[in-house]
Each structure stands twice: as C-alpha cells, then as structure tokens.
Amino acid sequence: MHIEDEYIRLIFGLKLKQIRTEKKLSLFGLAKLTGLSKSYLNEIEKGKKYPKTDKIATLSEQLDVPYDHLVSLKLDKNLAPIGEILQSKILKEIPLELFGIQEKNLIDIVANAPAKVNAFISTIIKISQNYNLTRESFFLASLRSYQEAHNNYFDEIEEHVQDFANSYHLNLEENVSSKDLEEILTEEFGYTIDNEELSKHNNLMQLRNIYIPSKKTLLISNDISEAQKTFIYAKELAYNHLKISHRLYTFPWVKFDDFDQVLNNFVASYFAGALIIPKKTLVDRLNTFFSLETWSTDEFIKMMKTYNCSAESFYQRLTNILPKFFHIKNLFFLRFTHKLGSPKFRLTKELHITQQQTPHANRNNEHYCRRWVSIQSIKDLEKTNNTSSFGLQISSYENSDNEYLVLSSATPDPFRKQLNRSISIGFLVSPHLKKKLKFINDPAIFTKQVGITCETCSVKNCDVRVAEPSRLERQLEYENIDKTVTEILNNYS
CATH class of the missing domain: 1.10.10 (Arc Repressor Mutant, subunit A)
Structure with a gap:
C-alpha cells in the first residue's frame, strides 16, 4: 500500500513536536542541542520537510528516543485520531476552498496544537457516530453552508x-x-x-x-x-x-x-x-403579489403555475430571489416526507439563510411538532386524496418572540408509492417583512403556537401531541435540583 509522502512528513513532524514538548524544549533549545537550524526544525514539525537519515539519527540520540520510534508511522493514543484523519484523506474531501480555507493552513493548525485539535477531532467523530453522520450528510451539510454563506x-x-x-x-x-x-x-x-x-x-x-x-x-x-x-x-x-x-x-x-x-x-x-424560472419575470410577479392588501391562495398558486416547474423548484427559486432582490434573508426552506401509516415525518431537505431559523433537522429521533403547517399540509392531502394541498400560517414559537410566516405545498411523491411530501418556505416576521408584504396583517392568516419537537414542547393541552415532553421534563427536574442545592449551599454559608 502506497502512503503519501505528505502523510509521512506530517506524522514525523507531529511526533517530533510531541517529544520536544514533553521534554520541555523550545525550538531554539532543540536547535542548540542537535546543531540543526531552528527554521529547518520548524519546517519538519509542520510537515513541510522530512529529514535525512543522518539527521534523524542525531535527533534520536539527542532526544534519547529510539530511531525506530521516530520513523514509525504508529502514533500513541493522544495523536492516533489525528493520524486516522490524515490517513483517511478526509481533509482532501472537505471543500475547504469554498470557505476560503487553504489545506496547508489547516495542517498548520493541527501541527501547532495537536492535543487540542485531537480532542476536537475525537469529539466530532463521537458525535458523528452517535448521530449516524454519513459521508453523504456531511457533504450535504457543507453544501448548505456554502449556499447560506x-x-x-x-x-x-x-x-x-x-x-x-x-x-x-x-x-x-x-x-x-x-x-x-x-x-x-x-x-x-x-x-x-x-x-x-x-x-x-x-x-x-x-x-x-x-x-x-x-x-x-x-x-x-x-x-x-x-x-x-x-x-x-x-x-x-x-x-x-x-x-x-x-x-x-x-x-x-x-x-x-x-x-x-x-x-x-x-x-x-x-x-x-x-x-x-427567470429572475426578471419572477421579481416582477412577486412585486405585484406582495402589493396585495389581503392574502390570496389562488393568486399564489396561479403565479407558481405560470412557470413550467414543480412546487419544489418554485420554492427553491424563491430562496434565490428573495434575499437578493427583496432583502428577505431570514428565511428557511424545508422538505418533509411521510409514508402512509407511519408515525414518522422525515425532514429530508433544509436550507436556512442567515442560519438563525428553526427548526433544523432532528437527529435525536424525536417527534416534530404536528402544529407545523409543513406537516398539516401533508395530513390535509392524505385526508382529501387530492393531487395537492396548500397551507399557510404564522407560526409563533413557544418561549420565543419569533414568529414565521410559513407557506407549504404538499403532493404525492410520483416515484414512491404510499409516500407524500411537503415543500415549505418560512419568513421571519419582522418590520422589514411587514413593509415588503402588504398582506402580512391580513386577519385571515391564522396564527398558531408551535413547538419544535413534542419531547421539548411545553404547550399545554396540545390535541396533536404524539409524545410526552420527556426532554423538557428532565431539564426542569435538573433545574429544580440545582435550585435546591444552591439554597442549601447558601444556608450553610
């Protein structure tokens, strides 16, 4: 198996730096001890150069470390996760350039603080294992971040x-x-x-x-x-x-x-x-639609059907046009799917411009709030057996001042039997949104209090709850315990 020279240089540099640090030697001190220049040793530790045999022998002798240990690619447990990451070549798969990061800069960070980076990498690995983070979901998350940026x-x-x-x-x-x-x-x-x-x-x-x-x-x-x-x-x-x-x-x-x-x-x-869906015609039509004093579902669907596109393509296009031409940036896009007879609704696609909006995909296998119009539009579709359904509401989040105007269209999946899906777009209700959308104050737009998941929701007497607020109850229990412990400590002090 061929191992890249870059990987070999990095491993040698990490080991040399670890040994030097453990012996409490500065680069200047190691240079004095070995007769090698400080700049040369610095380049070795950063993985930019690999020393010749005679220089490795000098380092081995002066640091009192076996030669074979220095040249071995095996890392101790403190650096092993970094070695796994480097050997897996995942750094080459991460789209660093999309975010203005050079791979060499990331390698410098690894070389300069291996223990801290190792702890961080170990944490990420454990989180990804617990949440079943796949290579596909990692790449899709990177793509979403690129879009949001x-x-x-x-x-x-x-x-x-x-x-x-x-x-x-x-x-x-x-x-x-x-x-x-x-x-x-x-x-x-x-x-x-x-x-x-x-x-x-x-x-x-x-x-x-x-x-x-x-x-x-x-x-x-x-x-x-x-x-x-x-x-x-x-x-x-x-x-x-x-x-x-x-x-x-x-x-x-x-x-x-x-x-x-x-x-x-x-x-x-x-x-x-x-x-x-050309930007010019869409901007013109949105300007006309946003000037309506009252909401009109018929006019919205008519505008969408002006184009030879699916509801998903239209909603996706809105996420391009609204931030650029209407400065509506606090928005989210969601796609839910539901298999007939299943208690689960799956969030299969999401995008959050400005990254402030809720909800995000749920990795805890909790139950999404059934009060969302995204889920209700699917339920409406399944009740009526129509080819499509549309829903609109202002979602007012519990324990938050945030409200979102949410539009949702649901249709059967044409390629998967017994599967329905909804496409939703939500806008943070703000002074700017109220200025842009004349119909935002239409009393016909129903406001509903919503949570995020049943397990975290404190809404009382919810008629669509499908699970007890277990995580919320556990949190409140810990808060009560902490309050009592604090009172005891204060009394004794």
Missing part, C-alpha cells in the same frame, strides 16, 4: 443562464418547454433520448433519468411530468454549456465519488431553476 444567490450562474438563452434564442419572457430544450440537446449536443429503457427495470422505478456519457444517451422515465422533464433537460444543458464533465449520472443520485460531484450537481440544478 452566499445567501443562496450566485451571480455567475445567473449570467451563464442569460448567455445560454441569448446563444440559443430562448425568450425567457415566455414559458420554457421540454420540447424547446430537447431540440437543443439533440441538435447542438448530439444527445439521444431513450424513453423506454428505464421502464424495463422494476428496481429503477425511483429514478427519473440516467445519463450514459460514452453514448451521449439520456435514459428518461416515461412516467415523469412535463415540468420534471423540462428540469432534467435543463440540467443536462447546464452540464454541457458550463463544460462540467465531473458529474453525477443519475437523478436522484445513487452514489457519488467526491464533493465536487455534489457541488456540480447543485450548480446544474441552480442553472436549471434559473432557466425555467
């Missing part, structure tokens, strides 16, 4: 969409259809579209498409809607127009090799959403 608006992709539309004479003032995009795919990029192959495989019912690069063939499900087909074609055009070859080949994805594929999938999806 940019308020989920990317000028460069928006410009690429406009360039594409100009190049192929697409009028973004009009509805973009799958026929328009299929023609470009086949005529300009040499694609072959196959609508039959996927239907021959029962175990691929959940897939919407597979792309075969060697044949430039797109296998596409014949069960998808016009809006879904248009979105798939738009993503393929994004990959070609942006010259992205390192990509995922299925939708939804089955597997990925690295973070770049996840990021490129996001870029292509963003491009598709911006092409199908």
Whole structure:
C-alpha cells in the first residue's frame, strides 16, 4: 500500500513536536542541542520537510528516543485520531476552498496544537457516530453552508443562464418547454433520448433519468411530468454549456465519488431553476403579489403555475430571489416526507439563510411538532386524496418572540408509492417583512403556537401531541435540583 509522502512528513513532524514538548524544549533549545537550524526544525514539525537519515539519527540520540520510534508511522493514543484523519484523506474531501480555507493552513493548525485539535477531532467523530453522520450528510451539510454563506444567490450562474438563452434564442419572457430544450440537446449536443429503457427495470422505478456519457444517451422515465422533464433537460444543458464533465449520472443520485460531484450537481440544478424560472419575470410577479392588501391562495398558486416547474423548484427559486432582490434573508426552506401509516415525518431537505431559523433537522429521533403547517399540509392531502394541498400560517414559537410566516405545498411523491411530501418556505416576521408584504396583517392568516419537537414542547393541552415532553421534563427536574442545592449551599454559608 502506497502512503503519501505528505502523510509521512506530517506524522514525523507531529511526533517530533510531541517529544520536544514533553521534554520541555523550545525550538531554539532543540536547535542548540542537535546543531540543526531552528527554521529547518520548524519546517519538519509542520510537515513541510522530512529529514535525512543522518539527521534523524542525531535527533534520536539527542532526544534519547529510539530511531525506530521516530520513523514509525504508529502514533500513541493522544495523536492516533489525528493520524486516522490524515490517513483517511478526509481533509482532501472537505471543500475547504469554498470557505476560503487553504489545506496547508489547516495542517498548520493541527501541527501547532495537536492535543487540542485531537480532542476536537475525537469529539466530532463521537458525535458523528452517535448521530449516524454519513459521508453523504456531511457533504450535504457543507453544501448548505456554502449556499447560506452566499445567501443562496450566485451571480455567475445567473449570467451563464442569460448567455445560454441569448446563444440559443430562448425568450425567457415566455414559458420554457421540454420540447424547446430537447431540440437543443439533440441538435447542438448530439444527445439521444431513450424513453423506454428505464421502464424495463422494476428496481429503477425511483429514478427519473440516467445519463450514459460514452453514448451521449439520456435514459428518461416515461412516467415523469412535463415540468420534471423540462428540469432534467435543463440540467443536462447546464452540464454541457458550463463544460462540467465531473458529474453525477443519475437523478436522484445513487452514489457519488467526491464533493465536487455534489457541488456540480447543485450548480446544474441552480442553472436549471434559473432557466425555467427567470429572475426578471419572477421579481416582477412577486412585486405585484406582495402589493396585495389581503392574502390570496389562488393568486399564489396561479403565479407558481405560470412557470413550467414543480412546487419544489418554485420554492427553491424563491430562496434565490428573495434575499437578493427583496432583502428577505431570514428565511428557511424545508422538505418533509411521510409514508402512509407511519408515525414518522422525515425532514429530508433544509436550507436556512442567515442560519438563525428553526427548526433544523432532528437527529435525536424525536417527534416534530404536528402544529407545523409543513406537516398539516401533508395530513390535509392524505385526508382529501387530492393531487395537492396548500397551507399557510404564522407560526409563533413557544418561549420565543419569533414568529414565521410559513407557506407549504404538499403532493404525492410520483416515484414512491404510499409516500407524500411537503415543500415549505418560512419568513421571519419582522418590520422589514411587514413593509415588503402588504398582506402580512391580513386577519385571515391564522396564527398558531408551535413547538419544535413534542419531547421539548411545553404547550399545554396540545390535541396533536404524539409524545410526552420527556426532554423538557428532565431539564426542569435538573433545574429544580440545582435550585435546591444552591439554597442549601447558601444556608450553610
């Protein structure tokens, strides 16, 4: 097994620094002791240089440490987790550059404070094990952080969409259809579209498409809607127009090799959403809608259906446009799924611009508050057996001054039987939001007190509670114990 030279240098540097520190030697002191320069020793400890055999022998002799111990790649228990991280190459998988961090800077931090970094890494590993943090969820969390850091608006992709539309004479003032995009795919990029192959495989019912690069063939499900087909074609055009070859080949994805594929999938999806729902027309329509004195569900759905898109694509596009053009940044996006007959509602997708909003995904297997409109819209769908349902409410959080205006659309999942889903977007009710949305004070918009999970909720006589407030009760018990102990200590003092 080949071990990278970089890894070998880092391990030697960490061990040398640990030994020097244990012997209470400064770099200056070690330089005096060994005759090696202070700058050279510093570069060794930072993993930038690996000493030659004669210099390792000198270090071994002067530090009174066996030569074999110095050159061994085995680390003691205090540094073992760092070794595991370095050898696993996870630092190369973390998209550090997205957050303005250079890998070498992170390595310097590890080298300069190995004990503290080790404790931190050990903690992260234990947390990830307890919460079943997978490689996929780690990458998705990184992607969400990247989106949130940019308020989920990317000028460069928006410009690429406009360039594409100009190049192929697409009028973004009009509805973009799958026929328009299929023609470009086949005529300009040499694609072959196959609508039959996927239907021959029962175990691929959940897939919407597979792309075969060697044949430039797109296998596409014949069960998808016009809006879904248009979105798939738009993503393929994004990959070609942006010259992205390192990509995922299925939708939804089955597997990925690295973070770049996840990021490129996001870029292509963003491009598709911006092409199908152009920013100019959406901003104009939102301005008109926000000027309404009273809320109108019919007008909102009419605006959404103006575009050849799914409810999820429309709500996602709102998370791009509202922070940029309306300065509505305190918002969240949620996607819930529910299997018929199951007591569980799963939060399968989320985004929080400004990172202040609740709720976040629940890793404790607790029960989400059934008072949320996100869950109620799914319940309404299942009661009526309609093709869709819509819900609206102002959610007032217990023990908090925060209120959110939340819109939610629910539909059956077209690719999974017995599964329903809701897409929701929520806005923090603030003076700025009240100024932008004229209908915010409409008394027809119902306000409901909500919690986060049943296990943490103090709402009394809740008619939809599905679990006792066990975590809240435990917290209150500890607070009472602490109060009594404090009183006893004060009495005796």
